Amino acid sequence: MxxxxxxxxxxxxxxxxxxxxxxxxxxxxxxxxxxxxxxxxxxxxxxxxxxxxxxxxxxxxxxxxxxxxxxxxxxxxxxxxxxxxxxxxxxxxxxxxxxxxxxxxxxxxxxxxxxxxxxxxxxxxxxWKKEGELDLIMQRVYQLGVIPDLLADHLPAAAIRIAGIEAGSIQSSEQFATPPEVTVQLFNHPVAGVTGSATPEAKYTLLVIDADAPSHETHSFVERLHFAKTDIPLSVVSDEVNLFTAAGKEVLAYEPFAPARGTGKHRYAFIVIKQGDAAPSAEIKRDGFNIRTFFAANGLATSDVIAATLIRSQWTEEAADHIGKTYQEFRGQSAPEYGKPPKEAKYGMPLNARQQRAAEVRQEAYEGVIAEMQALVGGQLGEAQAKPQEA
Incomplete structure (x- = not known):
């Protein structure tokens, strides 16, 4: 003792x-x-x-x-x-x-x-690493196809958060009628070596992308850019700065989310990119946007992405008015409605003459087999009914 x-x-x-x-x-x-x-x-x-x-x-x-x-x-x-x-x-x-x-x-x-x-x-x-926040982000970006649909790969260097919303969760589009509060927490100084500041800054770009925008031309889904902002100054003490209201250059104004009826769940990705010596300068548009093309045009790489997250949203009866108003205000048209493609369009559209004839032959053969089977079954039933009468 x-x-x-x-x-x-x-x-x-x-x-x-x-x-x-x-x-x-x-x-x-x-x-x-x-x-x-x-x-x-x-x-x-x-x-x-x-x-x-x-x-x-x-x-x-x-x-x-x-x-x-x-x-x-x-x-x-x-x-x-x-x-x-x-x-x-x-x-x-x-x-x-x-x-x-x-x-x-x-x-x-x-x-x-x-x-x-x-x-x-x-x-x-x-x-961030041990209590599940990073694991959840990585699970969602892989499970929901942000990798590889938007990014070839992703190794987060910072924590990105949408206030009050879990990564990958399904949210009403009405909730995003105005920009959400998005923050990024840097764990290390963005500038290496000795600088004149105790908290040196670097410039970043924020992109908000719909990975599931319907395309009339390709009858599939493409990317649509909902927001773009460059030259956002961030440091290790910028953890409470809302990226939407922070200093920087707004290249493309915010467009509210509006998933059209029949298009399923849309993935809306929030991607933060560390800029190089200069801000991205290549022209960008909402329609026809492609993040890989954006990277190539501005000398960026997937490794420059320091943080990424997403939410999902789909058409609902409750959000129909909001979606309709958003289409009218931002796209100048009524909200479209989509349905399942016709059978002949399942593997491509339109069918050429040869494909159409082949489809008709297959259909005729199928109907012939069905008719023979029905006749055979009918004949067997007739014989079975006749035997008791003879007896």
Missing amino acids: ATPRLLTRAATRISTRAGPSRILSRHESTSAAPAPAAFEPALPAGAEPAYDAALAYIAEENKLQRERLAKLQAKAGAKPTPEQVRRIARLEVDAYVNDPAIRRTFKTTGGKGLFAQPVFRNLAERK
Whole structure:
């Protein structure tokens, strides 16, 4: 029993001398943290020796990590090498990630307003990956065919969220009569290396695409662009910025979703692309839009997509008025209605003369076989009925 008592006293001494740090403001760097403030443990000292020992270990480990961080920053100076930048970024997380005060604050706030600090971005990324949000996004973009119909592949680098809506869920088109609130949370600085800003920005493009717009010409489905905006400035502290209202250049105004009757469920994809040295400049139109052509014309690749999500919507009686008004206002026509194609159009339309004759021959043969079978069955029934009379 002597050992637990010794650890308890050590825990009390360490937590009094160098307890977990205070929480920093949004734009204050964790690498220049002031002397840590006192931390109020959940249990009083001595109530649980194991708890006291854990606090002692965490406090000592945090102290060692912060000393290593300070030495590395002093050695790196104003012009650190890429390797030193990488190591400093790692230590800025390691020195605080197990701090009970940091963990408690993240649990209660989710890190809102604190993402200038690497430790809160790290905790947010862990939560995004481990608690199912990323898994759900990837399941839906694969299961619902965003990959490969729109994107060849996708490796998310940021969390995209539509306020109050689960990725891939079926929603009423009336809910999107006005643009939704869409936010993106970056977990790492978009600009590598040393910059003049603690929270450097990069420019991004937002595209909203209907992957299932009906085409009269091809009798199939094509893409339709509902919104396009370039030059959206984002940084690690832009997690609460609505991309629709953020700064940037609106290339194509928002068109509400209006799935026509008979066209089934439409997939409406929200895609965020990191721009290169210049904003996409190739002309884009709502009709005839193709995201692969857009990438090729602007020197972009699928790997430039940092985040993607989608919702689904279909025609309903309740949304019929909204859909009709949207067609009239934005397309200048009545909302069309679609039905199942005729039988002869199932494998192509129209049939040429040779195909039509072949179809007629098959139909005649089919009808002949049916007639023979009916005659055969009828004859057998007649014989069966005649035998009792003869007897």
